[in-house]
Amino acid sequence: MSATIKDVAREAKVSIATVSRVLNNSAVVTDETRQRVLEAIKKTGYKPNALARSLKIQKTHTIGLIVPDISSTFYPEVVRGIEDIAAMYNYNIFLCNTDQKEEKEVKYIEILGEKQVDGIIFMGDIVRDSVIQTFNEFGVPVVLAGTQDKDKRFPSVMIDNEKAAYDAVKYLISLGRKKIGMISGPMHDPIGGLQRIEGYKRALEEHGIKYDPELVVEGEFKTRKAYLAMLKLLEYKVDAVFAASDDMAAAAINAIFDSNLKVPENIHVVGFDNTYISTIFRPTITTIQQPAYDIGAVSMRLLTKLLAKEPIEEMHVILPHQLIVRESTGFGEEKNSR
Incomplete structure (x- = not known):
């Protein structure tokens, strides 16, 4: 098995980012460290031949996408928005699915660093400290799609999750619902979990x-x-029930039916995201429209501006959401409510 950049970093006792800087002839590396890395490259037999041409021009025209769950009905639409804008700017996509596991997130960032991607778009709700640390080691531009880090150090594109949840529950209250439950995302999740709970409260x-x-x-x-x-x-x-995703709203409706109750006659249900599930499920699901495609497209455009060093008007973009009224709250005809 051929040696990898990680093997070189381990042998030289430096970070992968430092090895990358040596390969790119960065001036910020000391002579001593550079020599140690070069000796480690020789000892391990590492050959970065696949990247030789791109290293000369300092560009691979490749963007890394880190997705928490590609089987979700939400994220594929975000990816489509990213891909459409990436194609306009002649960027290729390297897709990584993490299954919401921290170790896979860190591993894939390291792999993307080894692949010399020009930038990374990170999707998901939780931006862990280990992920931030690994981003900082590689120093490539990063945009967060659908989430935000706690210190707002990285550019981001998302909706106002607290306000969106507030609007969903306010609508249920306007229909006379008094005892409204919520099926939330992970409680430790600051975006899809806590912010939506705060809006509900x-x-x-x-x-x-x-x-x-x-x-x-x-x-x-x-x-x-x-x-x-x-x-x-x-x-x-x-x-009534407010579910923090359409997939969970559909599961809730199944549980209600299996308990010999009806939606919306006995219980009203509102979901979140406005994925295709909300339109094909019966009853169709009233939901908060999160503009998944636009989140992807705007994130990729923001990344192209960072890469081209263009002026950026807003580093933290908040896109509008919308309440889509359907059968699960008593209306057969789809209605939009802002």
């Missing part, structure tokens, strides 16, 4: 409904867990 409190933590059950964006979460909420006799 604010809507209740502003309309005189006491917040009950028992009515918020973690679904973790997984259909099986969402199904079980709905069964638990039924024990509290909820008359």
Whole structure:
């Protein structure tokens, strides 16, 4: 098996980013470190031949995409937006699916660094410290799509998740619903989890409904867990449910039907994302439209500006969301509500 850049870094006792800088003749590397890396390259037999031409021009015209779950109904549309803009600017895409696992996120960032990608678009809700550290080691431009790091150090494109959740729950309240449950994303997730829970809580409190933590059950964006979460909420006799994704809303509706109840006659359901599931499921699902394609397209355009050193008007872009009213809240005809 041929040696990799990681083998060189291990042998020289430096980071992969430092090896990359030596290969690119960066002036920020000390002579001592450069010599140690060159000796490690010789000892391991590492041959960066596949990148020889691109190293000369310092460009590979390749963008790395890190996706948390490609089987989700949401992320493929984000990727499509990225790909369309990437093609306009003659960039190729290197797609990495992490299954929401931290070790895979770090591993793929290292691989993308080894591949000398020009930039990275990171998708997902949680931007862990280990991911930020690995980004910093490689020093390539990074854009966050659909999320934000806690210190807002990286450019980002997303919606206002708190306000979107608020609008969803406010709509349920306007229909006379009093006991509204929520199937949330992971509680440790600051975006799809906590921000949407905060919007749910604010809507209740502003309309005189006491917040009950028992009515918020973690679904973790997984259909099986969402199904079980709905069964638990039924024990509290909820008359409406806000689910933090359309997939979880569909699972909740199945649980309601399996319990010999009906949607929307007995329980109203609102989802989140406006993926194709919300339109083909029966009943069709009232949902918050998160502009997935636009999130991808704007993220890629922002990255091209960073790479070309163009002026950037806004480093943290907030795109508009929209409430799409369908059958799961009692309306057969689709209606848009801003």
